[in-house]
Amino acid sequence: MDAITRLIEIVLDIRLDFESIYGFYRAEIIDPFLPDVWGELEWLAFALAASTISFMVINVLLVSVALYTWFERRMLGRFQSRLGPNRWGPFGLFQPIADGIKLFTKEDTVPETADQPVFHIAPLVLLVPGFLVFAVIPFGDDSFLGRLNVGVLFILGVTGINTFGIFMGGWASRNKYAMFGAMRAVAMLISYEIPMALSIVGVVILTNAMFVPEILAGEAVPSALSLSGIVEGQEVMFLLVQPLGFLVFITAASAEISRAPFDMIEAESELGAGYHTEYSGVKFSIFQLAEFLAPIAASTVATVLFLGGTRGFAPVPGQIWFLLKVFGLVFFLLWMRATWPRLRVDQIMGFAWKGLFPLSLINMFLIAIEVQVLQDATTGELTTDSLWIMAAINWLATIVSIVVIANVLGQPKLKRPTPVPSPLANMSAEAD
Secondary structure, three states: OHHHHHHHHHHHOOOOOHHHHHHHHHHHHHHHHOOHHHOOOHHHHHHHHHHHHHHHHHHHHHHHHHHHHHHHHHHHHHHOOOOOOOOOOHHHOOHHHHHHHHHHHOOOOOOOOOOHHHHHHHHHHHHHHHHHHHHHOOOOOOOOHHHOOOHHHHHHHHHOOHHHHHHHHHHHHOOHHHHHHHHHHHHHHHHHHHHHHHHHHHHHHHHHHHOHHHHHOOOOOOOOOOHHHHHHOOOOOHHHHOHHHHHHHHHHHHHHOOOOOOOHHHOHHHHOOHHHOOOOHHHHHHHHHHHHHHHHHHHHHHHHHHOOOOOOOOOOOHHHHHHHHHHHHHHHHHHHHHHOOOOOHHHHHHHHHHHHHHHHHHHHHHHHHHHHHHOOOOOOOOOHHHHHHHHHHHHHHHHHHHHHHHHHHOOOOOOOOOOOOOHHHOOOOOOO
């Protein structure tokens, strides 16, 4: 009975605390019921704790993706003056279930000329990184993997695997349209990974500056590359301190997850369905699962890096604040998808290298210079007042930078020519 009570307490705490779950299995199940003659069973408690957390996270994400597909289709319907899903269940809530049944019962076709091992594994290669991102997200103060001292590098490395999954799907299909989509994906994703990574450099610089006094005092501090350390260092939300970095990150992330206006890798009007043209049934459903999981993952990472993670105002728990921030960013990305038209492939590539790349460099050097100037030379302290001064400077720099880049990339002097009737049209002739 005590074991059940403690399990309920862990669930009610809404914490994915590996150490607490490990201690529960070790103290309440393994030590009391398994004899010592079996030797040390720490590995069993470790495996049970890891399996429990994995089961919880994966199933929560699957349900979240199902609900998000319904939410996105309903909201797109509202944006486009239509109803959206409304047949299955109240307000169409059972539509994800109907879609799942349809996809799981459809025939799974494979082209004869396909590279079958690569063709079968490509959907999983695209899906798994989306789950791995959540392994290092600090969803509470006691998050075990959230304290990973290279959490930022882990996310950058894991999300880069998506490029391989998309290219594998296009290459293995032996289809020219799928291959064109895969080649576009490789070019676009690599191009947008660079400004996205550079936008995070400003976050790391500022986080490290916040811990300098503790480091000089010889105290233990979290790594500036750990996501929990970044959350802890946000005395003021980094969205306010470095808006240019947030703008670059969220734009590059939108391109990385292939959402409109950056969804050229599966442009229906040109490439059929892009890299997954030849996929059907369960494999196609896995591709769609990865695609709809991506906005949730991108919003979660942006919440940690720029919106303070679980930081909020009492008495609302930090986890609730975290979910509200994620939902706000998901809705923002959906709003952008419903509003902006699809760009051409040359516009997408030009925007990455001529727009976001210089903006990310401006943000990185601006943050470094401000930290060097405003940080106390003796104590290394960067006060809250200094952060607000940085915020004022950076908002002004953001507006100026966007105006300059827009005028450089745009065509302000381009005017629509006055239409001239063709002499062959005989438009000036009087009617009989």
